[in-house]
Amino acid sequence: MNRWIVVALSALIVLAPLTGCGTDQKLEEKSFMSVEDAKANRELFDKVGGDYEKLSAEDKAAYLKRFDNDESRGAKIWDMMKNGPGGGPSGN
Secondary structure (H helix, E strand, O other), rough: HHHHHHHHHHHHHHHHHHHHOOOOOOOOOOOOOOHHHHHHHHHHHHHHOHHHHHHHHHHHHHHEEEEEEOOHHHHHHHHHHHHOOOOOOOOO
């Protein structure tokens, strides 16, 4: 009988952390971008010297397409490239 108690407690200890906190929070499907997209973004950034306004219409469309045409998300990443992850908005 003691053996079954030890087995049951061991199973509980192993399985308990796998259940999480009970929330259904999941990562957004597009919360991360591929390395290829990140490199392409950086190439565009370097091409215009970090000045978002100097992007051609074609380059801007390609850049925003990687963010599902969400300009606020695109601006946030551009600011991170310009000011670093902890920097403030650049006012693009």
